[in-house]
Amino acid sequence: MTMAGTMARFGHATVAINVVGHGGGPEGTLTVLRTGQEAVTLPAGGRGVDQDGDGRIRATEGVGAPAGSPLALVSNRDGLRQTTADLMQLVRAIRRGVDVDGDGQPDLDRERIAYVGQSFGGIYGTLLMAVDPLVRVGVLNVAGGPIVEIARQSPVFRPLVVDQLKRRQPPLMNGEQDFTESIPLPGEAPVREPAAGALDIQAYFDRAEWLSQPANPVAFAPYLRQAPLLGVGAKAVLYQWAVGDRTAPNATTAALLRAGRLEAVSSLYRHDQGVAGLSDRFKNPHGFLVWTLFPEVHAVGRAAQEQVARFFVAAGRQIEMNRDRKSVV
Numbered sequence: 001m002t003m004a005g006t007m008a009r010f011g012h013a014t015v016a017i018n019v020v021g022h023g024g025g026p027e028g029t030l031t032v033l034r035t036g037q038e039a040v041t042l043p044a045g046g047r048g049v050d051q052d053g054d055g056r057i058r059a060t061e062g063v064g065a066p067a068g069s070p071l072a073l074v075s076n077r078d079g080l081r082q083t084t085a086d087l088m089q090l091v092r093a094i095r096r097g098v099d100v101d102g103d104g105q106p107d108l109d110r111e112r113i114a115y116v117g118q119s120f121g122g123i124y125g126t127l128l129m130a131v132d133p134l135v136r137v138g139v140l141n142v143a144g145g146p147i148v149e150i151a152r153q154s155p156v157f158r159p160l161v162v163d164q165l166k167r168r169q170p171p172l173m174n175g176e177q178d179f180t181e182s183i184p185l186p187g188e189a190p191v192r193e194p195a196a197g198a199l200d201i202q203a204y205f206d207r208a209e210w211l212s213q214p215a216n217p218v219a220f221a222p223y224l225r226q227a228p229l230l231g232v233g234a235k236a237v238l239y240q241w242a243v244g245d246r247t248a249p250n251a252t253t254a255a256l257l258r259a260g261r262l263e264a265v266s267s268l269y270r271h272d273q274g275v276a277g278l279s280d281r282f283k284n285p286h287g288f289l290v291w292t293l294f295p296e297v298h299a300v301g302r303a304a305q306e307q308v309a310r311f312f313v314a315a316g317r318q319i320e321m322n323r324d325r326k327s328v329v
Helices: 004-009 077-096 120-131 147-153 158-167 198-211 217-223 250-260 285-293 295-313
Strands: 029-032 040-043 114-118 137-141 236-242 266-269
Touching: 004 295, 077 120, 114 120, 114 285, 114 295, 120 137, 120 217, 137 295, 147 158, 147 198, 147 250, 217 250, 236 250, 236 285, 236 295, 266 295, 285 295
Parallel strands: 114 137, 137 236, 236 266
Antiparallel strands: 029 040
């Protein structure tokens, strides 16, 4: 909800739900501290589940198949699909009317429903925008795909792939601490002599990618503008991404944009031009959309959020750039 303030200044109400497998367990609570008044504790159950039976529910436990299980290769495919379906239901609930002040009249515009999603939200948001005829405008921030490519290319998620390769029977690891898959990135020279064991790892990745196709944003991207689904129509979308993203690597975002011919509706934050002097906390620009809470990078987050808000105000007909601050270009 770190965007709610910016959205409100531009006249937009913000509504959010927990992703499948996120938000802690169903018995979670939220305590609101009020100056000079008693604290108020509200029920705030999440959608996580204790899959491994250790008595704890981790941040994203429940969104994907458990590591080491026979269904591990399915990963978070079904969590993405279910979250997309849940958002479609939320849209229809809003369309029925939301009475905030209890006067018997709807307070939210039932027709002007837009979507903004960051990271994972940009991934399942691509699915939502492709299939839901009721959401006409959307901003997808730091999305990429396929998921298996994000996992292997990202220094954040690659250790999870190492763990999966070690768990396979027989194990597929071809190194002590890391693996060599011998897959060049776009623009790199082809690998003519793959490392020992690399072809088996490549076959494993191929199977994982095919299994995840029903929730692969790259597979859904052509339906946004290039070849809209029957009864859905073309969508007004904006993709925001950042140079040097270590969580959703740039090559995976580029694959998504190419698949849907979406380059013309993308906005690139040049983090490489402003990273000098920043603390290590901000070396990875993946979270730039929600950096409004930090003085060092507040201007970046504010510019990105205002670009989203103005895109919504213009009903997706105009993408405003912020070249003066050199934050979003």
